[in-house]
Amino acid sequence: MVRRQLELIGEDPDREGLLKTPSRVAKAQMWLTRGYGQTASEVIGDALFAEDHENMVMVRDIEMYSMCEHHMLPFFGKVHIAYIPNGKIVGLSKLPRVVEVFARRLQVQERLGEQIADALEEVLQPKGVGVVIEAVHLC
Template sequence: MGSYSFFEEYNQEVTDSLKNNFSEILKGIGEDVKREGVLKTPERAAKAMQFLTSGHCQDPAEILRSAMFAESYHDMVIIKDIELYSLCEHHMLPFFGKAHIAYIPNGHIVGLSKIPRVVDVFARRLQVQERLTHDILECINDTLKPTGVAVVIEAAHMCMMMRGVQKQNSVTTTSGFRGQFEKIETRNEFLKLISSDLA
């Protein structure tokens, strides 16, 4: 037996309620809920939905505050290619891609792992990409109070790829800038750095 174990805790009352709802959905689309392949699907879907929307129960600002350090660094800090997975609130289908985030410290820096965690918290909610971009931007800006923040998100949307217009190769890009990044030269430096591979 291996030493690896993975544990997720779910609210049993919520799980049972969602399980019943997913069972009704399966019946509604003509599935046989007694069929072996989907016998446990309602419970799996109930747990998956709780995980994928768990960001509603988390405070992203507190995540940042838990690892803020006084530091006199005043140049750009960039974390790029942060993977993100979210659910579109219109069709509850996934959209996924990458976030590129930069900030210019103003007396405080933050632990590098906290920025991707903030992305996860906001992504694990029913979202639209535009609001996701804004949420991340404002959280960092309001909590760290840097001299500038920049957020760019590039994502593919399954609601465009699997249904509707069915365009498999389209990518949506959204961006937001505050403070120093509203200056064209600072913004261009950021955009150049996230689009290049540094040796």
């Protein structure tokens, strides 16, 4: 398929610089969409801790890279997550991993935020959760 795309844009898929392009594209696509093989529960694992406080927990500026499901072009930016604990907290390093699970799927920004919030709601059962995404789209 990539070979045909190269032909359609007027390239010669047999020239030296493009010979391995189809296999490189396949590998890149597998990496960019690896979130289909992961769940939030798996990446959080046992990093849940009992905690009585009810102060908001916030992690800002989580790097996010995804692909638009309409054009398969990148969009990227920052995710900010906040939640109010309800008896348990998650290790802070796990929040970027939860973002990654859902960002590494074909996406729309609105659903991405909802999936992140729903996953944290399911795992943590917090008193409240909020997700804000600031992104630039290349489509």
